[in-house]
Amino acid sequence: MSLEQIYFFVCGAVMILTVLTLWVAVIMPSPNQWNKRFFVTLFAVFVLCMLAFFVDLLIYTDPSMALEERITAYFEYLLLSIPMPMFTAYLLRTCGEDWRKSSLFLSVIVLWGIFFLLLAIAQFTTFLYYVTPDNRYIRSSWHWLLVAPIFAVMFLNLAAVIHRRDKLPQKYFVAFLIHLLPLLVALLINAMGIETLVIVVLGVFISTLSMFAIILYDQIESYVGQQREIAHQRASIMVLQMRPHFIYNAMMSIYYLCAKDPKKAQQVTMDFTTYLRKNFTAIASEDTVPFSDELEHTRAYLAVEQVQFEDNLCVEYDTPHKEFRLPPLTLQPIVENAVKHGMDPEYAPLCISIQTCKTDSGSVIIVEDNGPGFAPADDDYEPHIALVNIKHRLEMMCGGKMTIRPREGGGTVVNVIIP
Secondary structure: OOHHHHHHHHHHHHHHHHHHHHHHHHHOOOOOHHHHHHHHHHHHHHHHHHHHHHHHHHHOOOOOOHHHHHHHHHHHHHHHHOHHHHHHHHHHHHOOOOHHHOHHHHHHHHHHHHHHHHHHHHOOOOOOEEEOOOOOEEEOOOHHHHHHHHHHHHHHHHHHHHHOOOOOOHHHHHHHHHHHHHHHHHHHHHHOOOOOOHHHHHHHHHHHHHHHHHHHHHHHHHHHHHHHHHHHHHHHHHHHOOOHHHHHHHHHHHHHHHHHOHHHHHHHHHHHHHHHHHHHHHHHOOOOEEHHHHHHHHHHHHHHHHHHHHHHEEEEEEOOOOOOEEOOOOHHHHHHHHHHHHOOOOOOOEEEEEEEEEEOOEEEEEEEEOOOOOOOOOOOOHHHHHHHHHHHHHHHHHOOEEEEEEOOOOOEEEEEEEO
């Protein structure tokens, strides 16, 4: 394989990776939109830089394209320099500093401005570099003046990262060093006389990609944490929105039982207390809970409901598999939804079946009822919101899923799978 073929292969591979990385930056979930815009802009610049480099590979051997080579070289220098002041702004913002008022950023901009001015001068003189009429790129003895401002910016950025290491999260400090050090080495090698931009392009891309990967991981971690917090808050709201008439009916049932059957009144009071305790415990829970806790919560709820509905509500439990965890307030609201929508005087007594089993997919919970069935177009949409909430929390907290389907012979079947 010739050197030219190697250049084309490297350029093509980096171009594909750059475009993919730009796409990831565009679609990445991030609670920090400034960070997202920064990486989208950064990799957009890299895409343009790789396009310029690819054009250079196509024309640099053609003696008739000296003017095009000069224009391409200009854009290569310019596009490779743009990420450096961008990095300074990103560093300062990460440290909580206002980059627009920072003396560091001002110094970097001044140095970059000097580089830009020298680059402009190079287009009209042979003082720094030039392209011969037969399309050969030549560095002059003063070429170091052109790259000196860029090296100064690199060393300023490196010193700034080290100086602010106590302000930076550990992951970011490592990511910034990974970004700066390989790039600095690549620039030094190139400045020593190896007249090719391949090393610089690879150095810039690999170092920036490494930094992006670390920060992207941190951003996703932050995003997932934020979504879990949202799910937890939704669970809290669900607890606080307990149906008032259920509480009222429970208290009235206890009131009448105190005179009619004091022992049963004591048991219902204990069941109702367990139900309330489990509800409010769910507010403080930030993680999944054992299924046995959810089952106890559900049993307590159904025991209170059975006092009111008596023979019109029957419950069957078949739960041999209990050794798994799930988000709090998963099973009980599903069962409560079945009672609320399934209890109808015009229908036969409502029977609810709660089953668990273990499969290759994970732990499965099946809740069946023989009620009138789940109606998506029901005017009372509140239970549907509750089920959507459960589905969302299952996905976010444990990667689980929930499906709802009609039951043969009437009623509804809810399946929950916990991986």
